[in-house]
Amino acid sequence: MTGEVARRALPTRTVESRLIVVARAQRAEDYDAVLDVLVDAGIRSVELTLTTPGTFAHFPRLRERFGDAVDLGIGTVTGTDDLARAIDAGAAYIVTPITSAAFVQQATDAGVPIVPGGLTPTELFASWSAGASAVKVFPAGQVGPGYLKDLRGPFPGIVAVPSGGVDLAGAEAWLAAGAVAVSVGGPLLGDAFSGGDLGALHDRAQAFVEVCTP
Template identity: 35%
Template sequence: MLYNELKSAKLIPVLRKIPYETSQSLIEALILGGIKALEITMDTEKATEIIKETRQQFSDQVIVGAGTVLTVEDCRKAVDAGAQFIVSPSLNLDVVEYSLKNGLAVVPGVFTPTEMQTAYMAGAEMIKLFPASALSPGFIKDVKGPLSHIAIMTTGGITLANANSYLEAGASVVGAGSDLINKEFVKNEQWTMLQKETERWIEQLS
């Protein structure tokens, strides 16, 4: 299982609907900026190809996960492509079971303490509180009292300005999308700019 590696990463970029043609250049910029794990969402065009090529090119540098995994079929495709961890926006116990059977870490999306414990009892050692923007860091601090055994990832509305507050409240890792992966950088292929922005995040969260 890769849960400890995910925790040590602290920051996981969420790559949603990125262009396939420049995906490896984008990912290389993130890695050069200090990223140790990343998530490629399954609603991205050619997501499985991106996962497969990233594992081939950067397997010794970054942990590659699949996100927005809604069904067992999505999960199977991600596993076949070489994904090392699975992230979902909701709690699908069949996805949790399939992931664990195939030796992957799985991070299902939850919103309540009951869902957190249900996911944990099903074998998910880390859960994703989503959307984080609807839950203050104070919620994480409070819920970590009775549920300190469950590692938390927060995704949804994470910015450079608020990321640390979630980590300080008890989250193990934050997932960042558009605030980190600037659309203009991607559109104009400004990979050095993306690398520098990633370095800013890494420095602030370290």
């Protein structure tokens, strides 16, 4: 069944880096300084979340400034209108925390990779069989890397990105279990969006890059 559906591949840089940084800030203007550090540390894929006010308005500036160095996705998409806006904005990929075949169809028809979230085998397979580029195992911290090995039994071809509570050791373990990439937020970003030490952020980002780079 999975071989019969249209499926948009994740961006090459994202797949090669095996690491997506989830940026959730208090305001969109705070993205710039943090992205400067992340890009310098070797990060090549960043998911900008719609829970950050002003993300859509600020996105064109971020694409112009960072688009040649990093895949900029848009995440926390929970409605069809926001999905359409993310497509129109030129998101490199779209991430949603929910399971929706309609979302997958909408993004795929527009030629944009999409990663829908889910936790149960039924949810994850529903998205995968609908044509998702990958499925987001969320919240990954509630199950652990062994869960992906179990899923690979009935669904050997499924492409998964764990998200939620993935720290440095977890990133290594999930990738060893067969994840195409890991989605990381707090354990990497720490207090960077609330005045934290950007030098320390650089060190944390480099550590994740070293673990995730094949």
